[in-house]
Amino acid sequence: MEPGPTAVLLLVCPDQPGLVAAVAQVIASHHGNIVHAEQHIDRQSGRFFQRVEFELEGLDLERSEIAGALRPVVERFAMQQDLRFSDEVPRLALLVSRQPHCLYDQLARWRMGELRAEVPVVISNHEDHADGARAFGIDYAYLPVDPDDPASQEVALLDALRAYEIDVVVMARYMRILSPTVIAAFPNRVINIHHSFLPAFTGARPYHQAHERGVKLIGATAHYATDVLDEGPIIDQDVARVSHRDAVDDLVRKGRDLEKTVLGRAVHRHLEHRVIVYGNKTVVFD
Amino acid sequence: MEPGPTAVLLLVCPDQPGLVAAVAQVIASHHGNIVHAEQHIDRQSGRFFQRVEFELEGLDLERSEIAGALRPVVERFAMQQDLRFSDEVPRLALLVSRQPHCLYDQLARWRMGELRAEVPVVISNHEDHADGARAFGIDYAYLPVDPDDPASQEVALLDALRAYEIDVVVMARYMRILSPTVIAAFPNRVINIHHSFLPAFTGARPYHQAHERGVKLIGATAHYATDVLDEGPIIDQDVARVSHRDAVDDLVRKGRDLEKTVLGRAVHRHLEHRVIVYGNKTVVFD
């Protein structure tokens, strides 16, 4: 039996007694059935984080009335809130350059129904993967970079994201740095996969750097892109064992599996509204 | 700044609307400050699980009054409850046979203050580790097994556990099967480490079994001992990579690190009252 639609409430505020009771009380008084609730208190900063997911069926409020019902509590505790509905499906754009493994992996997840999103377009600075995208019935926007005028590609990119009414941008091994303008247009909604265990090996050619340093594990990191390269809030990371036998090409090959898996988990978590960004860190409710 | 003592409340009941609000309301109404709250709803069985930890400082109840204050909610929702205090330190016995790596590891954790427990005694069916225990200032109860009368050792073991007023029994590679009498005396309070990834390789010589089968990973499993060998509720597990190069002796050596780590995590979780047993499974609140 497929569960019905739910509301997801993400809350952040200064920690203080009575918070959990106050929020739960509002939902209970309207006959909401909580299916998932998780809190986190960061003792260092004194912040309270909460994710509450409750069923819409049985609730004696319309969707549009929920925010109003919560307002007294939100104001009393100075909460930042974010209210989502599980059946409001965001629109996601996949950005890719030459290496298509993350692209194909995301497309396959999407076709299998693993991503709670619509994927209307793949955008790339190369023509290579047009057939691949179209095989999945998805538009392909080829936006080449003019070396004499790189900025114009960024304008075209932003135009495309707007034209397709995109909510979430996934950089599936898109090897260009997005301008602050694009980042600002999608705050905490641009997910990038970096092919190292950040903060080790930022910047270009991380597998070459890792090989040079002689590490015994390689990593991949999914994070929200910010204006500072490879410094955004980390959503997920993972590693794989390597040895002296592995040349750079082997690191690249082994790393691809990491990148696919870590990006897959991060996008899934984001689309289920399980990630709260706070400062330069994330709270990820499993 | 060391935090003050807290109360930990573990609750299990049939899931229904209003649960979170009701519990939080009681605590808030007595000015309790919740420092950790986590819920879990098992949709399959329709059970609700909760761990709530709140500070005693500021609470307008004596410790002895907390259960009473909660009683109306507990009765209304048909809750099983377990109330603990962080400064009430349980007494833990370490059981060991010949292999002492888990014993030494637990003793070192205890000396470093990682275990929130008193450890008054090490109990063994062998004399080997008496000096080791005493070097840590801990009694050593040598309880040899008479092959003609093995049951009498079990009686002596139970006597020793009672004499030392033991609350929690940790089988740190104790290679005998405890009788149902001992198990029944410590329900969900006997923690065992089995040297395989359960349910694979139950019973004797799991590393030999693993080598014979040619697995590429070996494992260790910490679980609560029950009357059915190696079938108790699993608390934690982990694995390590092996290859054709590893003889049985190598599996044994690599496995020791797993066993120490997994047992260490399980005991730590148990002592922080983060484990709820339900049926033959555990809910482990991290």
Place this chain on the structure above:
Amino acid sequence: MEPGPTAVLLLVCPDQPGLVAAVAQVIASHHGNIVHAEQHIDRQSGRFFQRVEFELEGLDLERSEIAGALRPVVERFAMQQDLRFSDEVPRLALLVSRQPHCLYDQLARWRMGELRAEVPVVISNHEDHADGARAFGIDYAYLPVDPDDPASQEVALLDALRAYEIDVVVMARYMRILSPTVIAAFPNRVINIHHSFLPAFTGARPYHQAHERGVKLIGATAHYATDVLDEGPIIDQDVARVSHRDAVDDLVRKGRDLEKTVLGRAVHRHLEHRVIVYGNKTVVFD
């Protein structure tokens, strides 16, 4: 610089002094340059295993003469030998049922050049993935099972494998048991992915079994299919952490990433002639 073609020699024989010298001497005497050599001695069985890879460029033998040059050593030491050339590309068939994640993943690896194989056909007992295969330019053989005559599908399957001149069969979540006839036609050349950490949870619905048992890690196992279900020689395994929060559906989702990665590694290893099967175990030279 792409390295030129190489010969790969896989050897198994009873261990005895002089083996390494004898093989290396033959290659050196013909000016062969060894680029990878690895030995393994299984002390328990007294068997010697070796993989030697050497460049064809510079060798003063034709390909067809290599076996002859080795014959004296092979006979003297009673070696089983297998000689392969890196530029002789095997033909691989992908078998799939309803779940296509491993299929898509293998196809994407193939398109990226990660698999040293031709992939002329995808075979399935369902029609679902015909478009997917064709998008990659690959034939799709839909071989439905007649419930009244299931054996005829097996015949059709074997016919298809022969018609496409298949060397290696990859069961990419093909949920039927191959008959002994098919297995016998491809000895140690049918690679299956089982969605559990074998030998735990053999047979049907392993994620349901894992959920029921309450394990804290789930696994996937790539192995050569044999006549005994889920008992064939293991090539690779891996695990992922799960918790009480994960319903069966979550295990299935998390498991998909494991299955893709483990199958990917196993197929890669097989195609590079790095796997030797011995008894019911494998030697995998990394």
Place this chain on the structure above:
Amino acid sequence: MEPGPTAVLLLVCPDQPGLVAAVAQVIASHHGNIVHAEQHIDRQSGRFFQRVEFELEGLDLERSEIAGALRPVVERFAMQQDLRFSDEVPRLALLVSRQPHCLYDQLARWRMGELRAEVPVVISNHEDHADGARAFGIDYAYLPVDPDDPASQEVALLDALRAYEIDVVVMARYMRILSPTVIAAFPNRVINIHHSFLPAFTGARPYHQAHERGVKLIGATAHYATDVLDEGPIIDQDVARVSHRDAVDDLVRKGRDLEKTVLGRAVHRHLEHRVIVYGNKTVVFD
């Protein structure tokens, strides 16, 4: 049956045809039985690395004659060689500061016979662990640091290492930087455990740095200490998963298990003569 003593030969030289044959031929001609042989060719640098282990029983050479027998090959191929015997047990010093978990872990491994070494002394800049060391029957050299004359402690340290005829130095969370003089006296024989996934979080308080950055995995790295802090050749690394729930204290606690395991593996590998340092990297033959 315990195997008899073996010789271990570690070789490094420029790669060229005939290397494997030449070395194996010498050993075979003296009736040596090779029990482990592994080669590695680093294509980038064109270097050949080999570890050959052969039984002394049956060999028609005295130990003192082995180097001579190999000399022609060594000279012909311009090899650096290192010849060891498995029954020549090195003398190992454990250095520790306040945190004793790695110390206790090493001592327990040593007592269980896992370390092929004598451990005559524990050296510390603090008095804290004198009883612990003595409980294992090991001397404790307390060498306090005079803030006005820190160099004199280094002199005392070097004197102690010499007085105890130490071959290998293990920094088991010794929180001082060794002077170049000490490092130079034990080239590639000082093993340190750094509590991060190097090269991330070098220097002081890596767990605080990791917490600040919001990583989702923490690590530990065992490496040979060199004159450049945290930059020496890496022997082994591992990681553990953390989340937003983990405060710095939790990272420290979880990290201890990593540190013990990684240091344990690195010391074991070193003592079995399985590590070759080349440039700033290691070849670790498993």
